[in-house]
Amino acid sequence: xxxxxxxxxxxxxxxxxxxxxxxxxxxxxxxxxxxxxxxxxxxxxxxxxxxxxxxxxxxxxxxxxxxxxxxxxxxxxxxxxxxxxxxxxxxxxxxxxxxxxxxxxxxxxxxxxxxxxxxxxxxxxxxxxxxxxxxxxxxxxxxxxxxxxxxxxxxxxxxxxxxxxxxxxxxxxxxxxxxxxxxxxxxxxxxxxxxxxxxxxxxxxxxxxxxxxxxxxxxxxxxxxxxxxxxxxxxxxxxxxxxxxxxxxxxxxxxxxxxxxxxxxxxxxxxxxxxxxxxxxxxxxxxxxxxxxxxxxxxxxxxxxxxxxxxxxxxxxxxxxxxxxxxxxxxxxxxxxxxxxxxxxxxxxxxxxxxxxxxxxxxxxxxxxxxxxxxxxxxxxxxxxxxxxxxxxxxxxxxxxxxxxxxxxxxxxxxxxxxxxxxxxxxxxxxxxxxxxxxxxxxxxxxxxxxxxxxxxxxxxxxxxxxxxxxxxxxxxxxxxxxxxxxxxxxxxxxxxx
Numbered sequence: 001x002x003x004x005x006x007x008x009x010x011x012x013x014x015x016x017x018x019x020x021x022x023x024x025x026x027x028x029x030x031x032x033x034x035x036x037x038x039x040x041x042x043x044x045x046x047x048x049x050x051x052x053x054x055x056x057x058x059x060x061x062x063x064x065x066x067x068x069x070x071x072x073x074x075x076x077x078x079x080x081x082x083x084x085x086x087x088x089x090x091x092x093x094x095x096x097x098x099x100x101x102x103x104x105x106x107x108x109x110x111x112x113x114x115x116x117x118x119x120x121x122x123x124x125x126x127x128x129x130x131x132x133x134x135x136x137x138x139x140x141x142x143x144x145x146x147x148x149x150x151x152x153x154x155x156x157x158x159x160x161x162x163x164x165x166x167x168x169x170x171x172x173x174x175x176x177x178x179x180x181x182x183x184x185x186x187x188x189x190x191x192x193x194x195x196x197x198x199x200x201x202x203x204x205x206x207x208x209x210x211x212x213x214x215x216x217x218x219x220x221x222x223x224x225x226x227x228x229x230x231x232x233x234x235x236x237x238x239x240x241x242x243x244x245x246x247x248x249x250x251x252x253x254x255x256x257x258x259x260x261x262x263x264x265x266x267x268x269x270x271x272x273x274x275x276x277x278x279x280x281x282x283x284x285x286x287x288x289x290x291x292x293x294x295x296x297x298x299x300x301x302x303x304x305x306x307x308x309x310x311x312x313x314x315x316x317x318x319x320x321x322x323x324x325x326x327x328x329x330x331x332x333x334x335x336x337x338x339x340x341x342x343x344x345x346x347x348x349x350x351x352x353x354x355x356x357x358x359x360x361x362x363x364x365x366x367x368x369x370x371x372x373x374x375x376x377x378x379x380x381x382x383x384x385x386x387x388x389x390x391x392x393x394x395x396x397x398x399x400x401x402x403x404x405x406x407x408x409x410x411x412x413x414x415x416x417x418x419x420x421x422x423x424x425x426x427x428x429x430x431x432x433x434x435x436x437x438x439x440x441x442x443x444x445x446x447x448x449x450x451x452x453x454x455x456x457x458x459x460x461x462x463x464x465x466x467x468x469x470x471x472x473x474x475x476x477x478x479x480x481x482x483x484x485x486x487x488x489x490x491x492x493x494x495x496x497x498x
Contacts, residue, residue, distance in 0.1 A: 259307075
């Protein structure tokens with residue numbers, strides 16, 4: 001038998017194996033995962049479309065400032081002067097192509113109450129320091145903003161260290177503190193909307209939101225698919241140990257605050273308007289994306305309490321299982337389709353091998369579920385783009401035209417295939433290099449911090465922001481570009497992170 005015949009036999013045999021009861025269960029499970037995602041995205045789309053309807057109804061009623069408040073009476077001077085003071089704390093690291101525009105949208109908020117901005121950098125050597133100085137010089141008479149040099153962290157991640165230094169310097173009368181990442185764009189009414197929610201429900205511990213990723217066109221940007229507002233007194237009084245848990249070995253502010261909220265039965269909410277444009281860099285590489293994914297899984301290795309550790313292990317296990325449970329049916333479907341094509345090309349009838357015909361039915365079911373899933377994702381993205389455009393009427397409108405849905409689908413497969421690999425890598429290697437700093441964990445807390453500009457990357461892993469003063473070697477512009485120029489080298493695709 002020739003090698004070609006052996007390959008045919010292997011495909012037909014594998015297709016038969018993938019029609020066994022266990023394989024059918026795995027494939028049906030994959031269908032359910034697709035449909036569950038579709039339902040979740042449909043619900044999120046409904047919530048945001050309801051917000052759009054409320055804004056349109058308010059505009060029809062004569063409120064041309066509905067993007068700031070549904071009730072135009074809330075914008076009266078008598079109400080605005082009574083708004084609570086808010087401190088915005090933004091930890092910075094590096095400077096990239098979208099930062100100036102992001103910062104500009106953040107400091108030009110139309111919040112009517114007292115507002116101050118604390119931009120916190122590690123040192124004056126950070127490129128962000130000089131770029132921000134130039135920006136704030138243009139707004140020195142219009143906004144209350146200052147740059148704070150935090151120095152090097154020794155007991156926690158640099159980001160958390162910068163956040164805590166920013167909180168220490170906030171105004172004594174600040175009622176709320178808003179932690180912002182520097183890679184998202186705010187809407188003019190975002191701070192007012194978040195503050196209004198906190199005022200309506202004092203039981204809220206944290207308000208958080210989500211980025212609307214704006215792809216750059218490369219595959220890497222599709223595979224990277226935020227902020228917290230809290231009570232200032234929670235930090236002043238170290239309530240629930242929020243400061244000490246972050247300062248003493250904290251690596252991830254998200255996971256630490258979520259653990260505190262869960263342990264003390266505190267409320268976490270996300271208002272429908274908390275969707276912010278998140279432009280992705282145009283020069284993504286696989287190595288950058290991989291380090292970003294490593295960071296996302298590495299946070300599951302950090303914990304503050306035993307209950308937090310158990311929750312992280314549950315997230316670790318369920319995410320790994322569901323990720324590969326999502327990918328496995330597609331691998332099986334490829335085998336079913338390849339076997340059917342070979343049988344047809346050889347002039348045989350598909351009826352000659354019943355399991356191949358059965359395999360095509362399974363692949364067809366997967367295709368239907370995938371279409372429903374992508375349709376739901378497209379609808380959610382469409383609504384979020386519309387909502388962002390209504391919330392920022394002064395900005396250039398966002399468009400769905402920047403999305404390549406074939407790449408979105410491929411990115412979903414890449415992400416879910418690599419996630420368990422990254423998670424196991426993070427579990428067995430308790431260290432990570434993030435933004436030029438290597439963090440080592442022990443018992444869920446940072447035990448050692450290494451800094452070396454000579455060995456660290458020139459760019460941050462998500463947005464391509466320069467970490468140091470001099471520009472390093474520019475990475476390949478896209479994954480497909482690197483594939484086309486290095487096809488004979490059998491390179492792995494490369495990605496990126498901010």
